[in-house]
Amino acid sequence: MNLHAIKAIYIFELARTWRTLFQSIAGPVISTSLYFIVFGAAIGGRFASVEGVSYGAFLVPGLVMMSVLTESVSNASFGIYMPRYSGTIYELLSAPVSAFETVIGYVGAAATKSVILGTLILLTARLFVDFSIAHPFWMVAFLVMTSVTFSLLGFILGIWADGWEKLQIVPMLIVTPLAFLGGSFYSISMLPPFWQKVTLFNPVVYLVSGFRWSFYGAADVPVALSLVMVALMMAICLAVVWWIFRTGYKLKN
Amino acid sequence: MQPIIQIRGLEKTYASGFQALKGVDLDIRRGEIFALLGPNGAGKTTLISIVCGIVRATAGSVTVDGHDIMRDWRAARSLIGLVPQELTTESFESVWATVSFSRGLFGKPPDPAVIERILKDLSLWDKKDTKVMALSGGMKRRVLIAKALSHEPRVLFLDEPTAGVDVELRRGMWEMIGRLRDSGVTIILTTHYIEEAEEMADSIGVISGGRIILVEEKAALMEKLGKRLLTLQLLNPLDAIPPEFAGYPLTLSADGRELVYSFDTQGERTGIAGLLRKLGDHGINYTNLRTEESSLEEIFVSLVKERA
Ligand SMILES: Nc1ncnc2c1ncn2[C@@H]1O[C@H](COP(=O)(O)OP(=O)(O)O)[C@@H](O)[C@H]1O
Ligand SMILES: [Mg+2]
Numbered sequence: 001m002n003l004h005a006i007k008a009i010y011i012f013e014l015a016r017t018w019r020t021l022f023q024s025i026a027g028p029v030i031s032t033s034l035y036f037i038v039f040g041a042a043i044g045g046r047f048a049s050v051e052g053v054s055y056g057a058f059l060v061p062g063l064v065m066m067s068v069l070t071e072s073v074s075n076a077s078f079g080i081y082m083p084r085y086s087g088t089i090y091e092l093l094s095a096p097v098s099a100f101e102t103v104i105g106y107v108g109a110a111a112t113k114s115v116i117l118g119t120l121i122l123l124t125a126r127l128f129v130d131f132s133i134a135h136p137f138w139m140v141a142f143l144v145m146t147s148v149t150f151s152l153l154g155f156i157l158g159i160w161a162d163g164w165e166k167l168q169i170v171p172m173l174i175v176t177p178l179a180f181l182g183g184s185f186y187s188i189s190m191l192p193p194f195w196q197k198v199t200l201f202n203p204v205v206y207l208v209s210g211f212r213w214s215f216y217g218a219a220d221v222p223v224a225l226s227l228v229m230v231a232l233m234m235a236i237c238l239a240v241v242w243w244i245f246r247t248g249y250k251l252k253n
Numbered sequence: 254m255q256p257i258i259q260i261r262g263l264e265k266t267y268a269s270g271f272q273a274l275k276g277v278d279l280d281i282r283r284g285e286i287f288a289l290l291g292p293n294g295a296g297k298t299t300l301i302s303i304v305c306g307i308v309r310a311t312a313g314s315v316t317v318d319g320h321d322i323m324r325d326w327r328a329a330r331s332l333i334g335l336v337p338q339e340l341t342t343e344s345f346e347s348v349w350a351t352v353s354f355s356r357g358l359f360g361k362p363p364d365p366a367v368i369e370r371i372l373k374d375l376s377l378w379d380k381k382d383t384k385v386m387a388l389s390g391g392m393k394r395r396v397l398i399a400k401a402l403s404h405e406p407r408v409l410f411l412d413e414p415t416a417g418v419d420v421e422l423r424r425g426m427w428e429m430i431g432r433l434r435d436s437g438v439t440i441i442l443t444t445h446y447i448e449e450a451e452e453m454a455d456s457i458g459v460i461s462g463g464r465i466i467l468v469e470e471k472a473a474l475m476e477k478l479g480k481r482l483l484t485l486q487l488l489n490p491l492d493a494i495p496p497e498f499a500g501y502p503l504t505l506s507a508d509g510r511e512l513v514y515s516f517d518t519q520g521e522r523t524g525i526a527g528l529l530r531k532l533g534d535h536g537i538n539y540t541n542l543r544t545e546e547s548s549l550e551e552i553f554v555s556l557v558k559e560r561a
Contacts (some may be wrong), residue, residue, distance in 0.1 A: 002327070088342065094330060097358060
């Protein structure tokens with residue numbers, strides 16, 4: 001195991017975050033705060049409470065998830081796309097570093113950043129609304145697993161994309177809509193029956209539901225199902241990453 | 254002693270169907286400077302990229318200090334440093350950070366003293382906190398060299414190290430490469446400048462069209478390649494070369510108006526002065542004289558012909 005390489009990649013990637021601190025951390029925190037102000041404080045008062053939780057508090061887990069999802073994808077995809085684009089990937093390819101070590105370095109850094117971001121958003125949210133966390137262990141578990149899974153997805157995207165447009169279009173056309181329609185702003189039970197069925201095809205629903213359960217003990221789908229879905233998504237992403245390195249797809253001639 | 258790099262039957266066909274390497278066998282001796290000389294498109298970069306693990310070979314095998322690059326890739330790659338042909342550098346990192354990153358990537362624990370020595374050797378020390386993108390092209394090239402040396406490799410590949418580098422810097426680069434060799438590092442560099450190979454290398458391999466045409470020690474090769482020609486335009490045509498000049502490597506053109514003398518640029522003396530004096534003594538006068546050297550293209554053509 002080339003631990004020095006993992007550490008080098010990890011530190012390098014986190015340093016990149018540090019350099020772009022405002023864009024990568026402050027930006028999402030500010031925009032999430034705006035959601036709380038608009039939906040939680042301003043409009044939220046007019047909504048009835050959802051499942052016994054005030055609408056403002058109900059929003060918290062979903063908004064955290066939404067930021068974590070989109071930031072994981074964009075951050076991890078950028079991290080691996082950049083060296084491909086600039087050509088510096090030659091160094092990684094010529095180094096005594098295995099696929100597994102590469103993934104731990106890049107995905108680990110992206111996921112770390114997402115967890116930090118999620119935590120900061122939670123802390124910020126506390127300034128606007130009152131909420132409690134019923135199952136802290138599971139809260140952290142869902143946060144970490146989601147960060148890792150979507151960082152893996154971002155890593156795959158960063159290897160697949162062969163232009164800046166593709167790199168941005170996937171988050172814009174797929175991840176953001178799925179996140180918005182994933183039950184961050186509403187409970188699935190509020191939807192008409194047909195859409196309740198359709199929405200179950202959206203993997204984000206399971207994440208948001210499980211994450212919200214860890215806060216308030218209530219969920220749209222059974223929490224075990226949420227866990228199975230996260231594990232499944234992670235397994236699929238890992239399999240794709242493994243295949244990429246085995247075949248050298250888009251990495252080696 | 255076992256060669257540090259052993260290449261056998263190496264072939265590469267790119268996805269486009271183009272065959273860039275057509276069966277390369279090559280041994281590189283420990284501790285030497287080996288110049289891979291060949292025109293653009295000959296397959297130099299492809300060959301280097303396969304040894305370094307960036308491109309997959311279609312067939313054949315490579316070992317680095319006895320380690321097969323496929324089966325024993327970790328050990329093989331740990332021994333190698335690569336300076337690529339293109340100036341591909343991180344932009345926003347400082348020189349210090351990017352060189353330290355490379356050391357970690359190659360599995361070595363951090364060692365500020367080593368990085369400091371490398372940066373000082375390459376005259377980059379005062380730039381250590383500068384962002385790479387703020388450096389000139391020549392300095393970026395040196396940053397790439399520093400990155401390649403950061404993990405103290407035993408073998409250093411330099412792909413066209415002096416392309417686009419001005420004459421003065423080129424000399425500095427050559428000196429630095431010489432010092433590296435003295436410290437025991439085996440150096441393989443590619444170039445399409447024959448002077449560069451001539452200046453620096455211990456051995457020279459000529460590659461053309463994906464095949465190694467020949468590998469020789471520099472001295473032997475220069476004897477072959479280093480011939481220059483002195484052409485004298487005669488005032489009065491000759492029927493034949495006078496017998497007094499039998500010992501000289503002279504040829505007479507068909508019309509008898511040009512006398513061509515071939516001489517060795519590597520030799521102590523060219524013998525030109527003596528020849529001209531003797532011609533004068535024998536009353537052979539000339540109206541004009543010019544020297545020419547065989548161009549790289551001519552050399553390649555003659556080498557390929559020789560082999561055929
Ligand atoms: N990725 C690639 N796909 C197809 N052909 C390639 C690729 N890379 C290089 N080639 C071709 O292979 C030949 C050798 O290229 P290269 O090894 O870069 O030569 P050199 O470094 O000697 O100039 C060239 O004709 C080049 O066009
Ligand atoms: Mg080349």
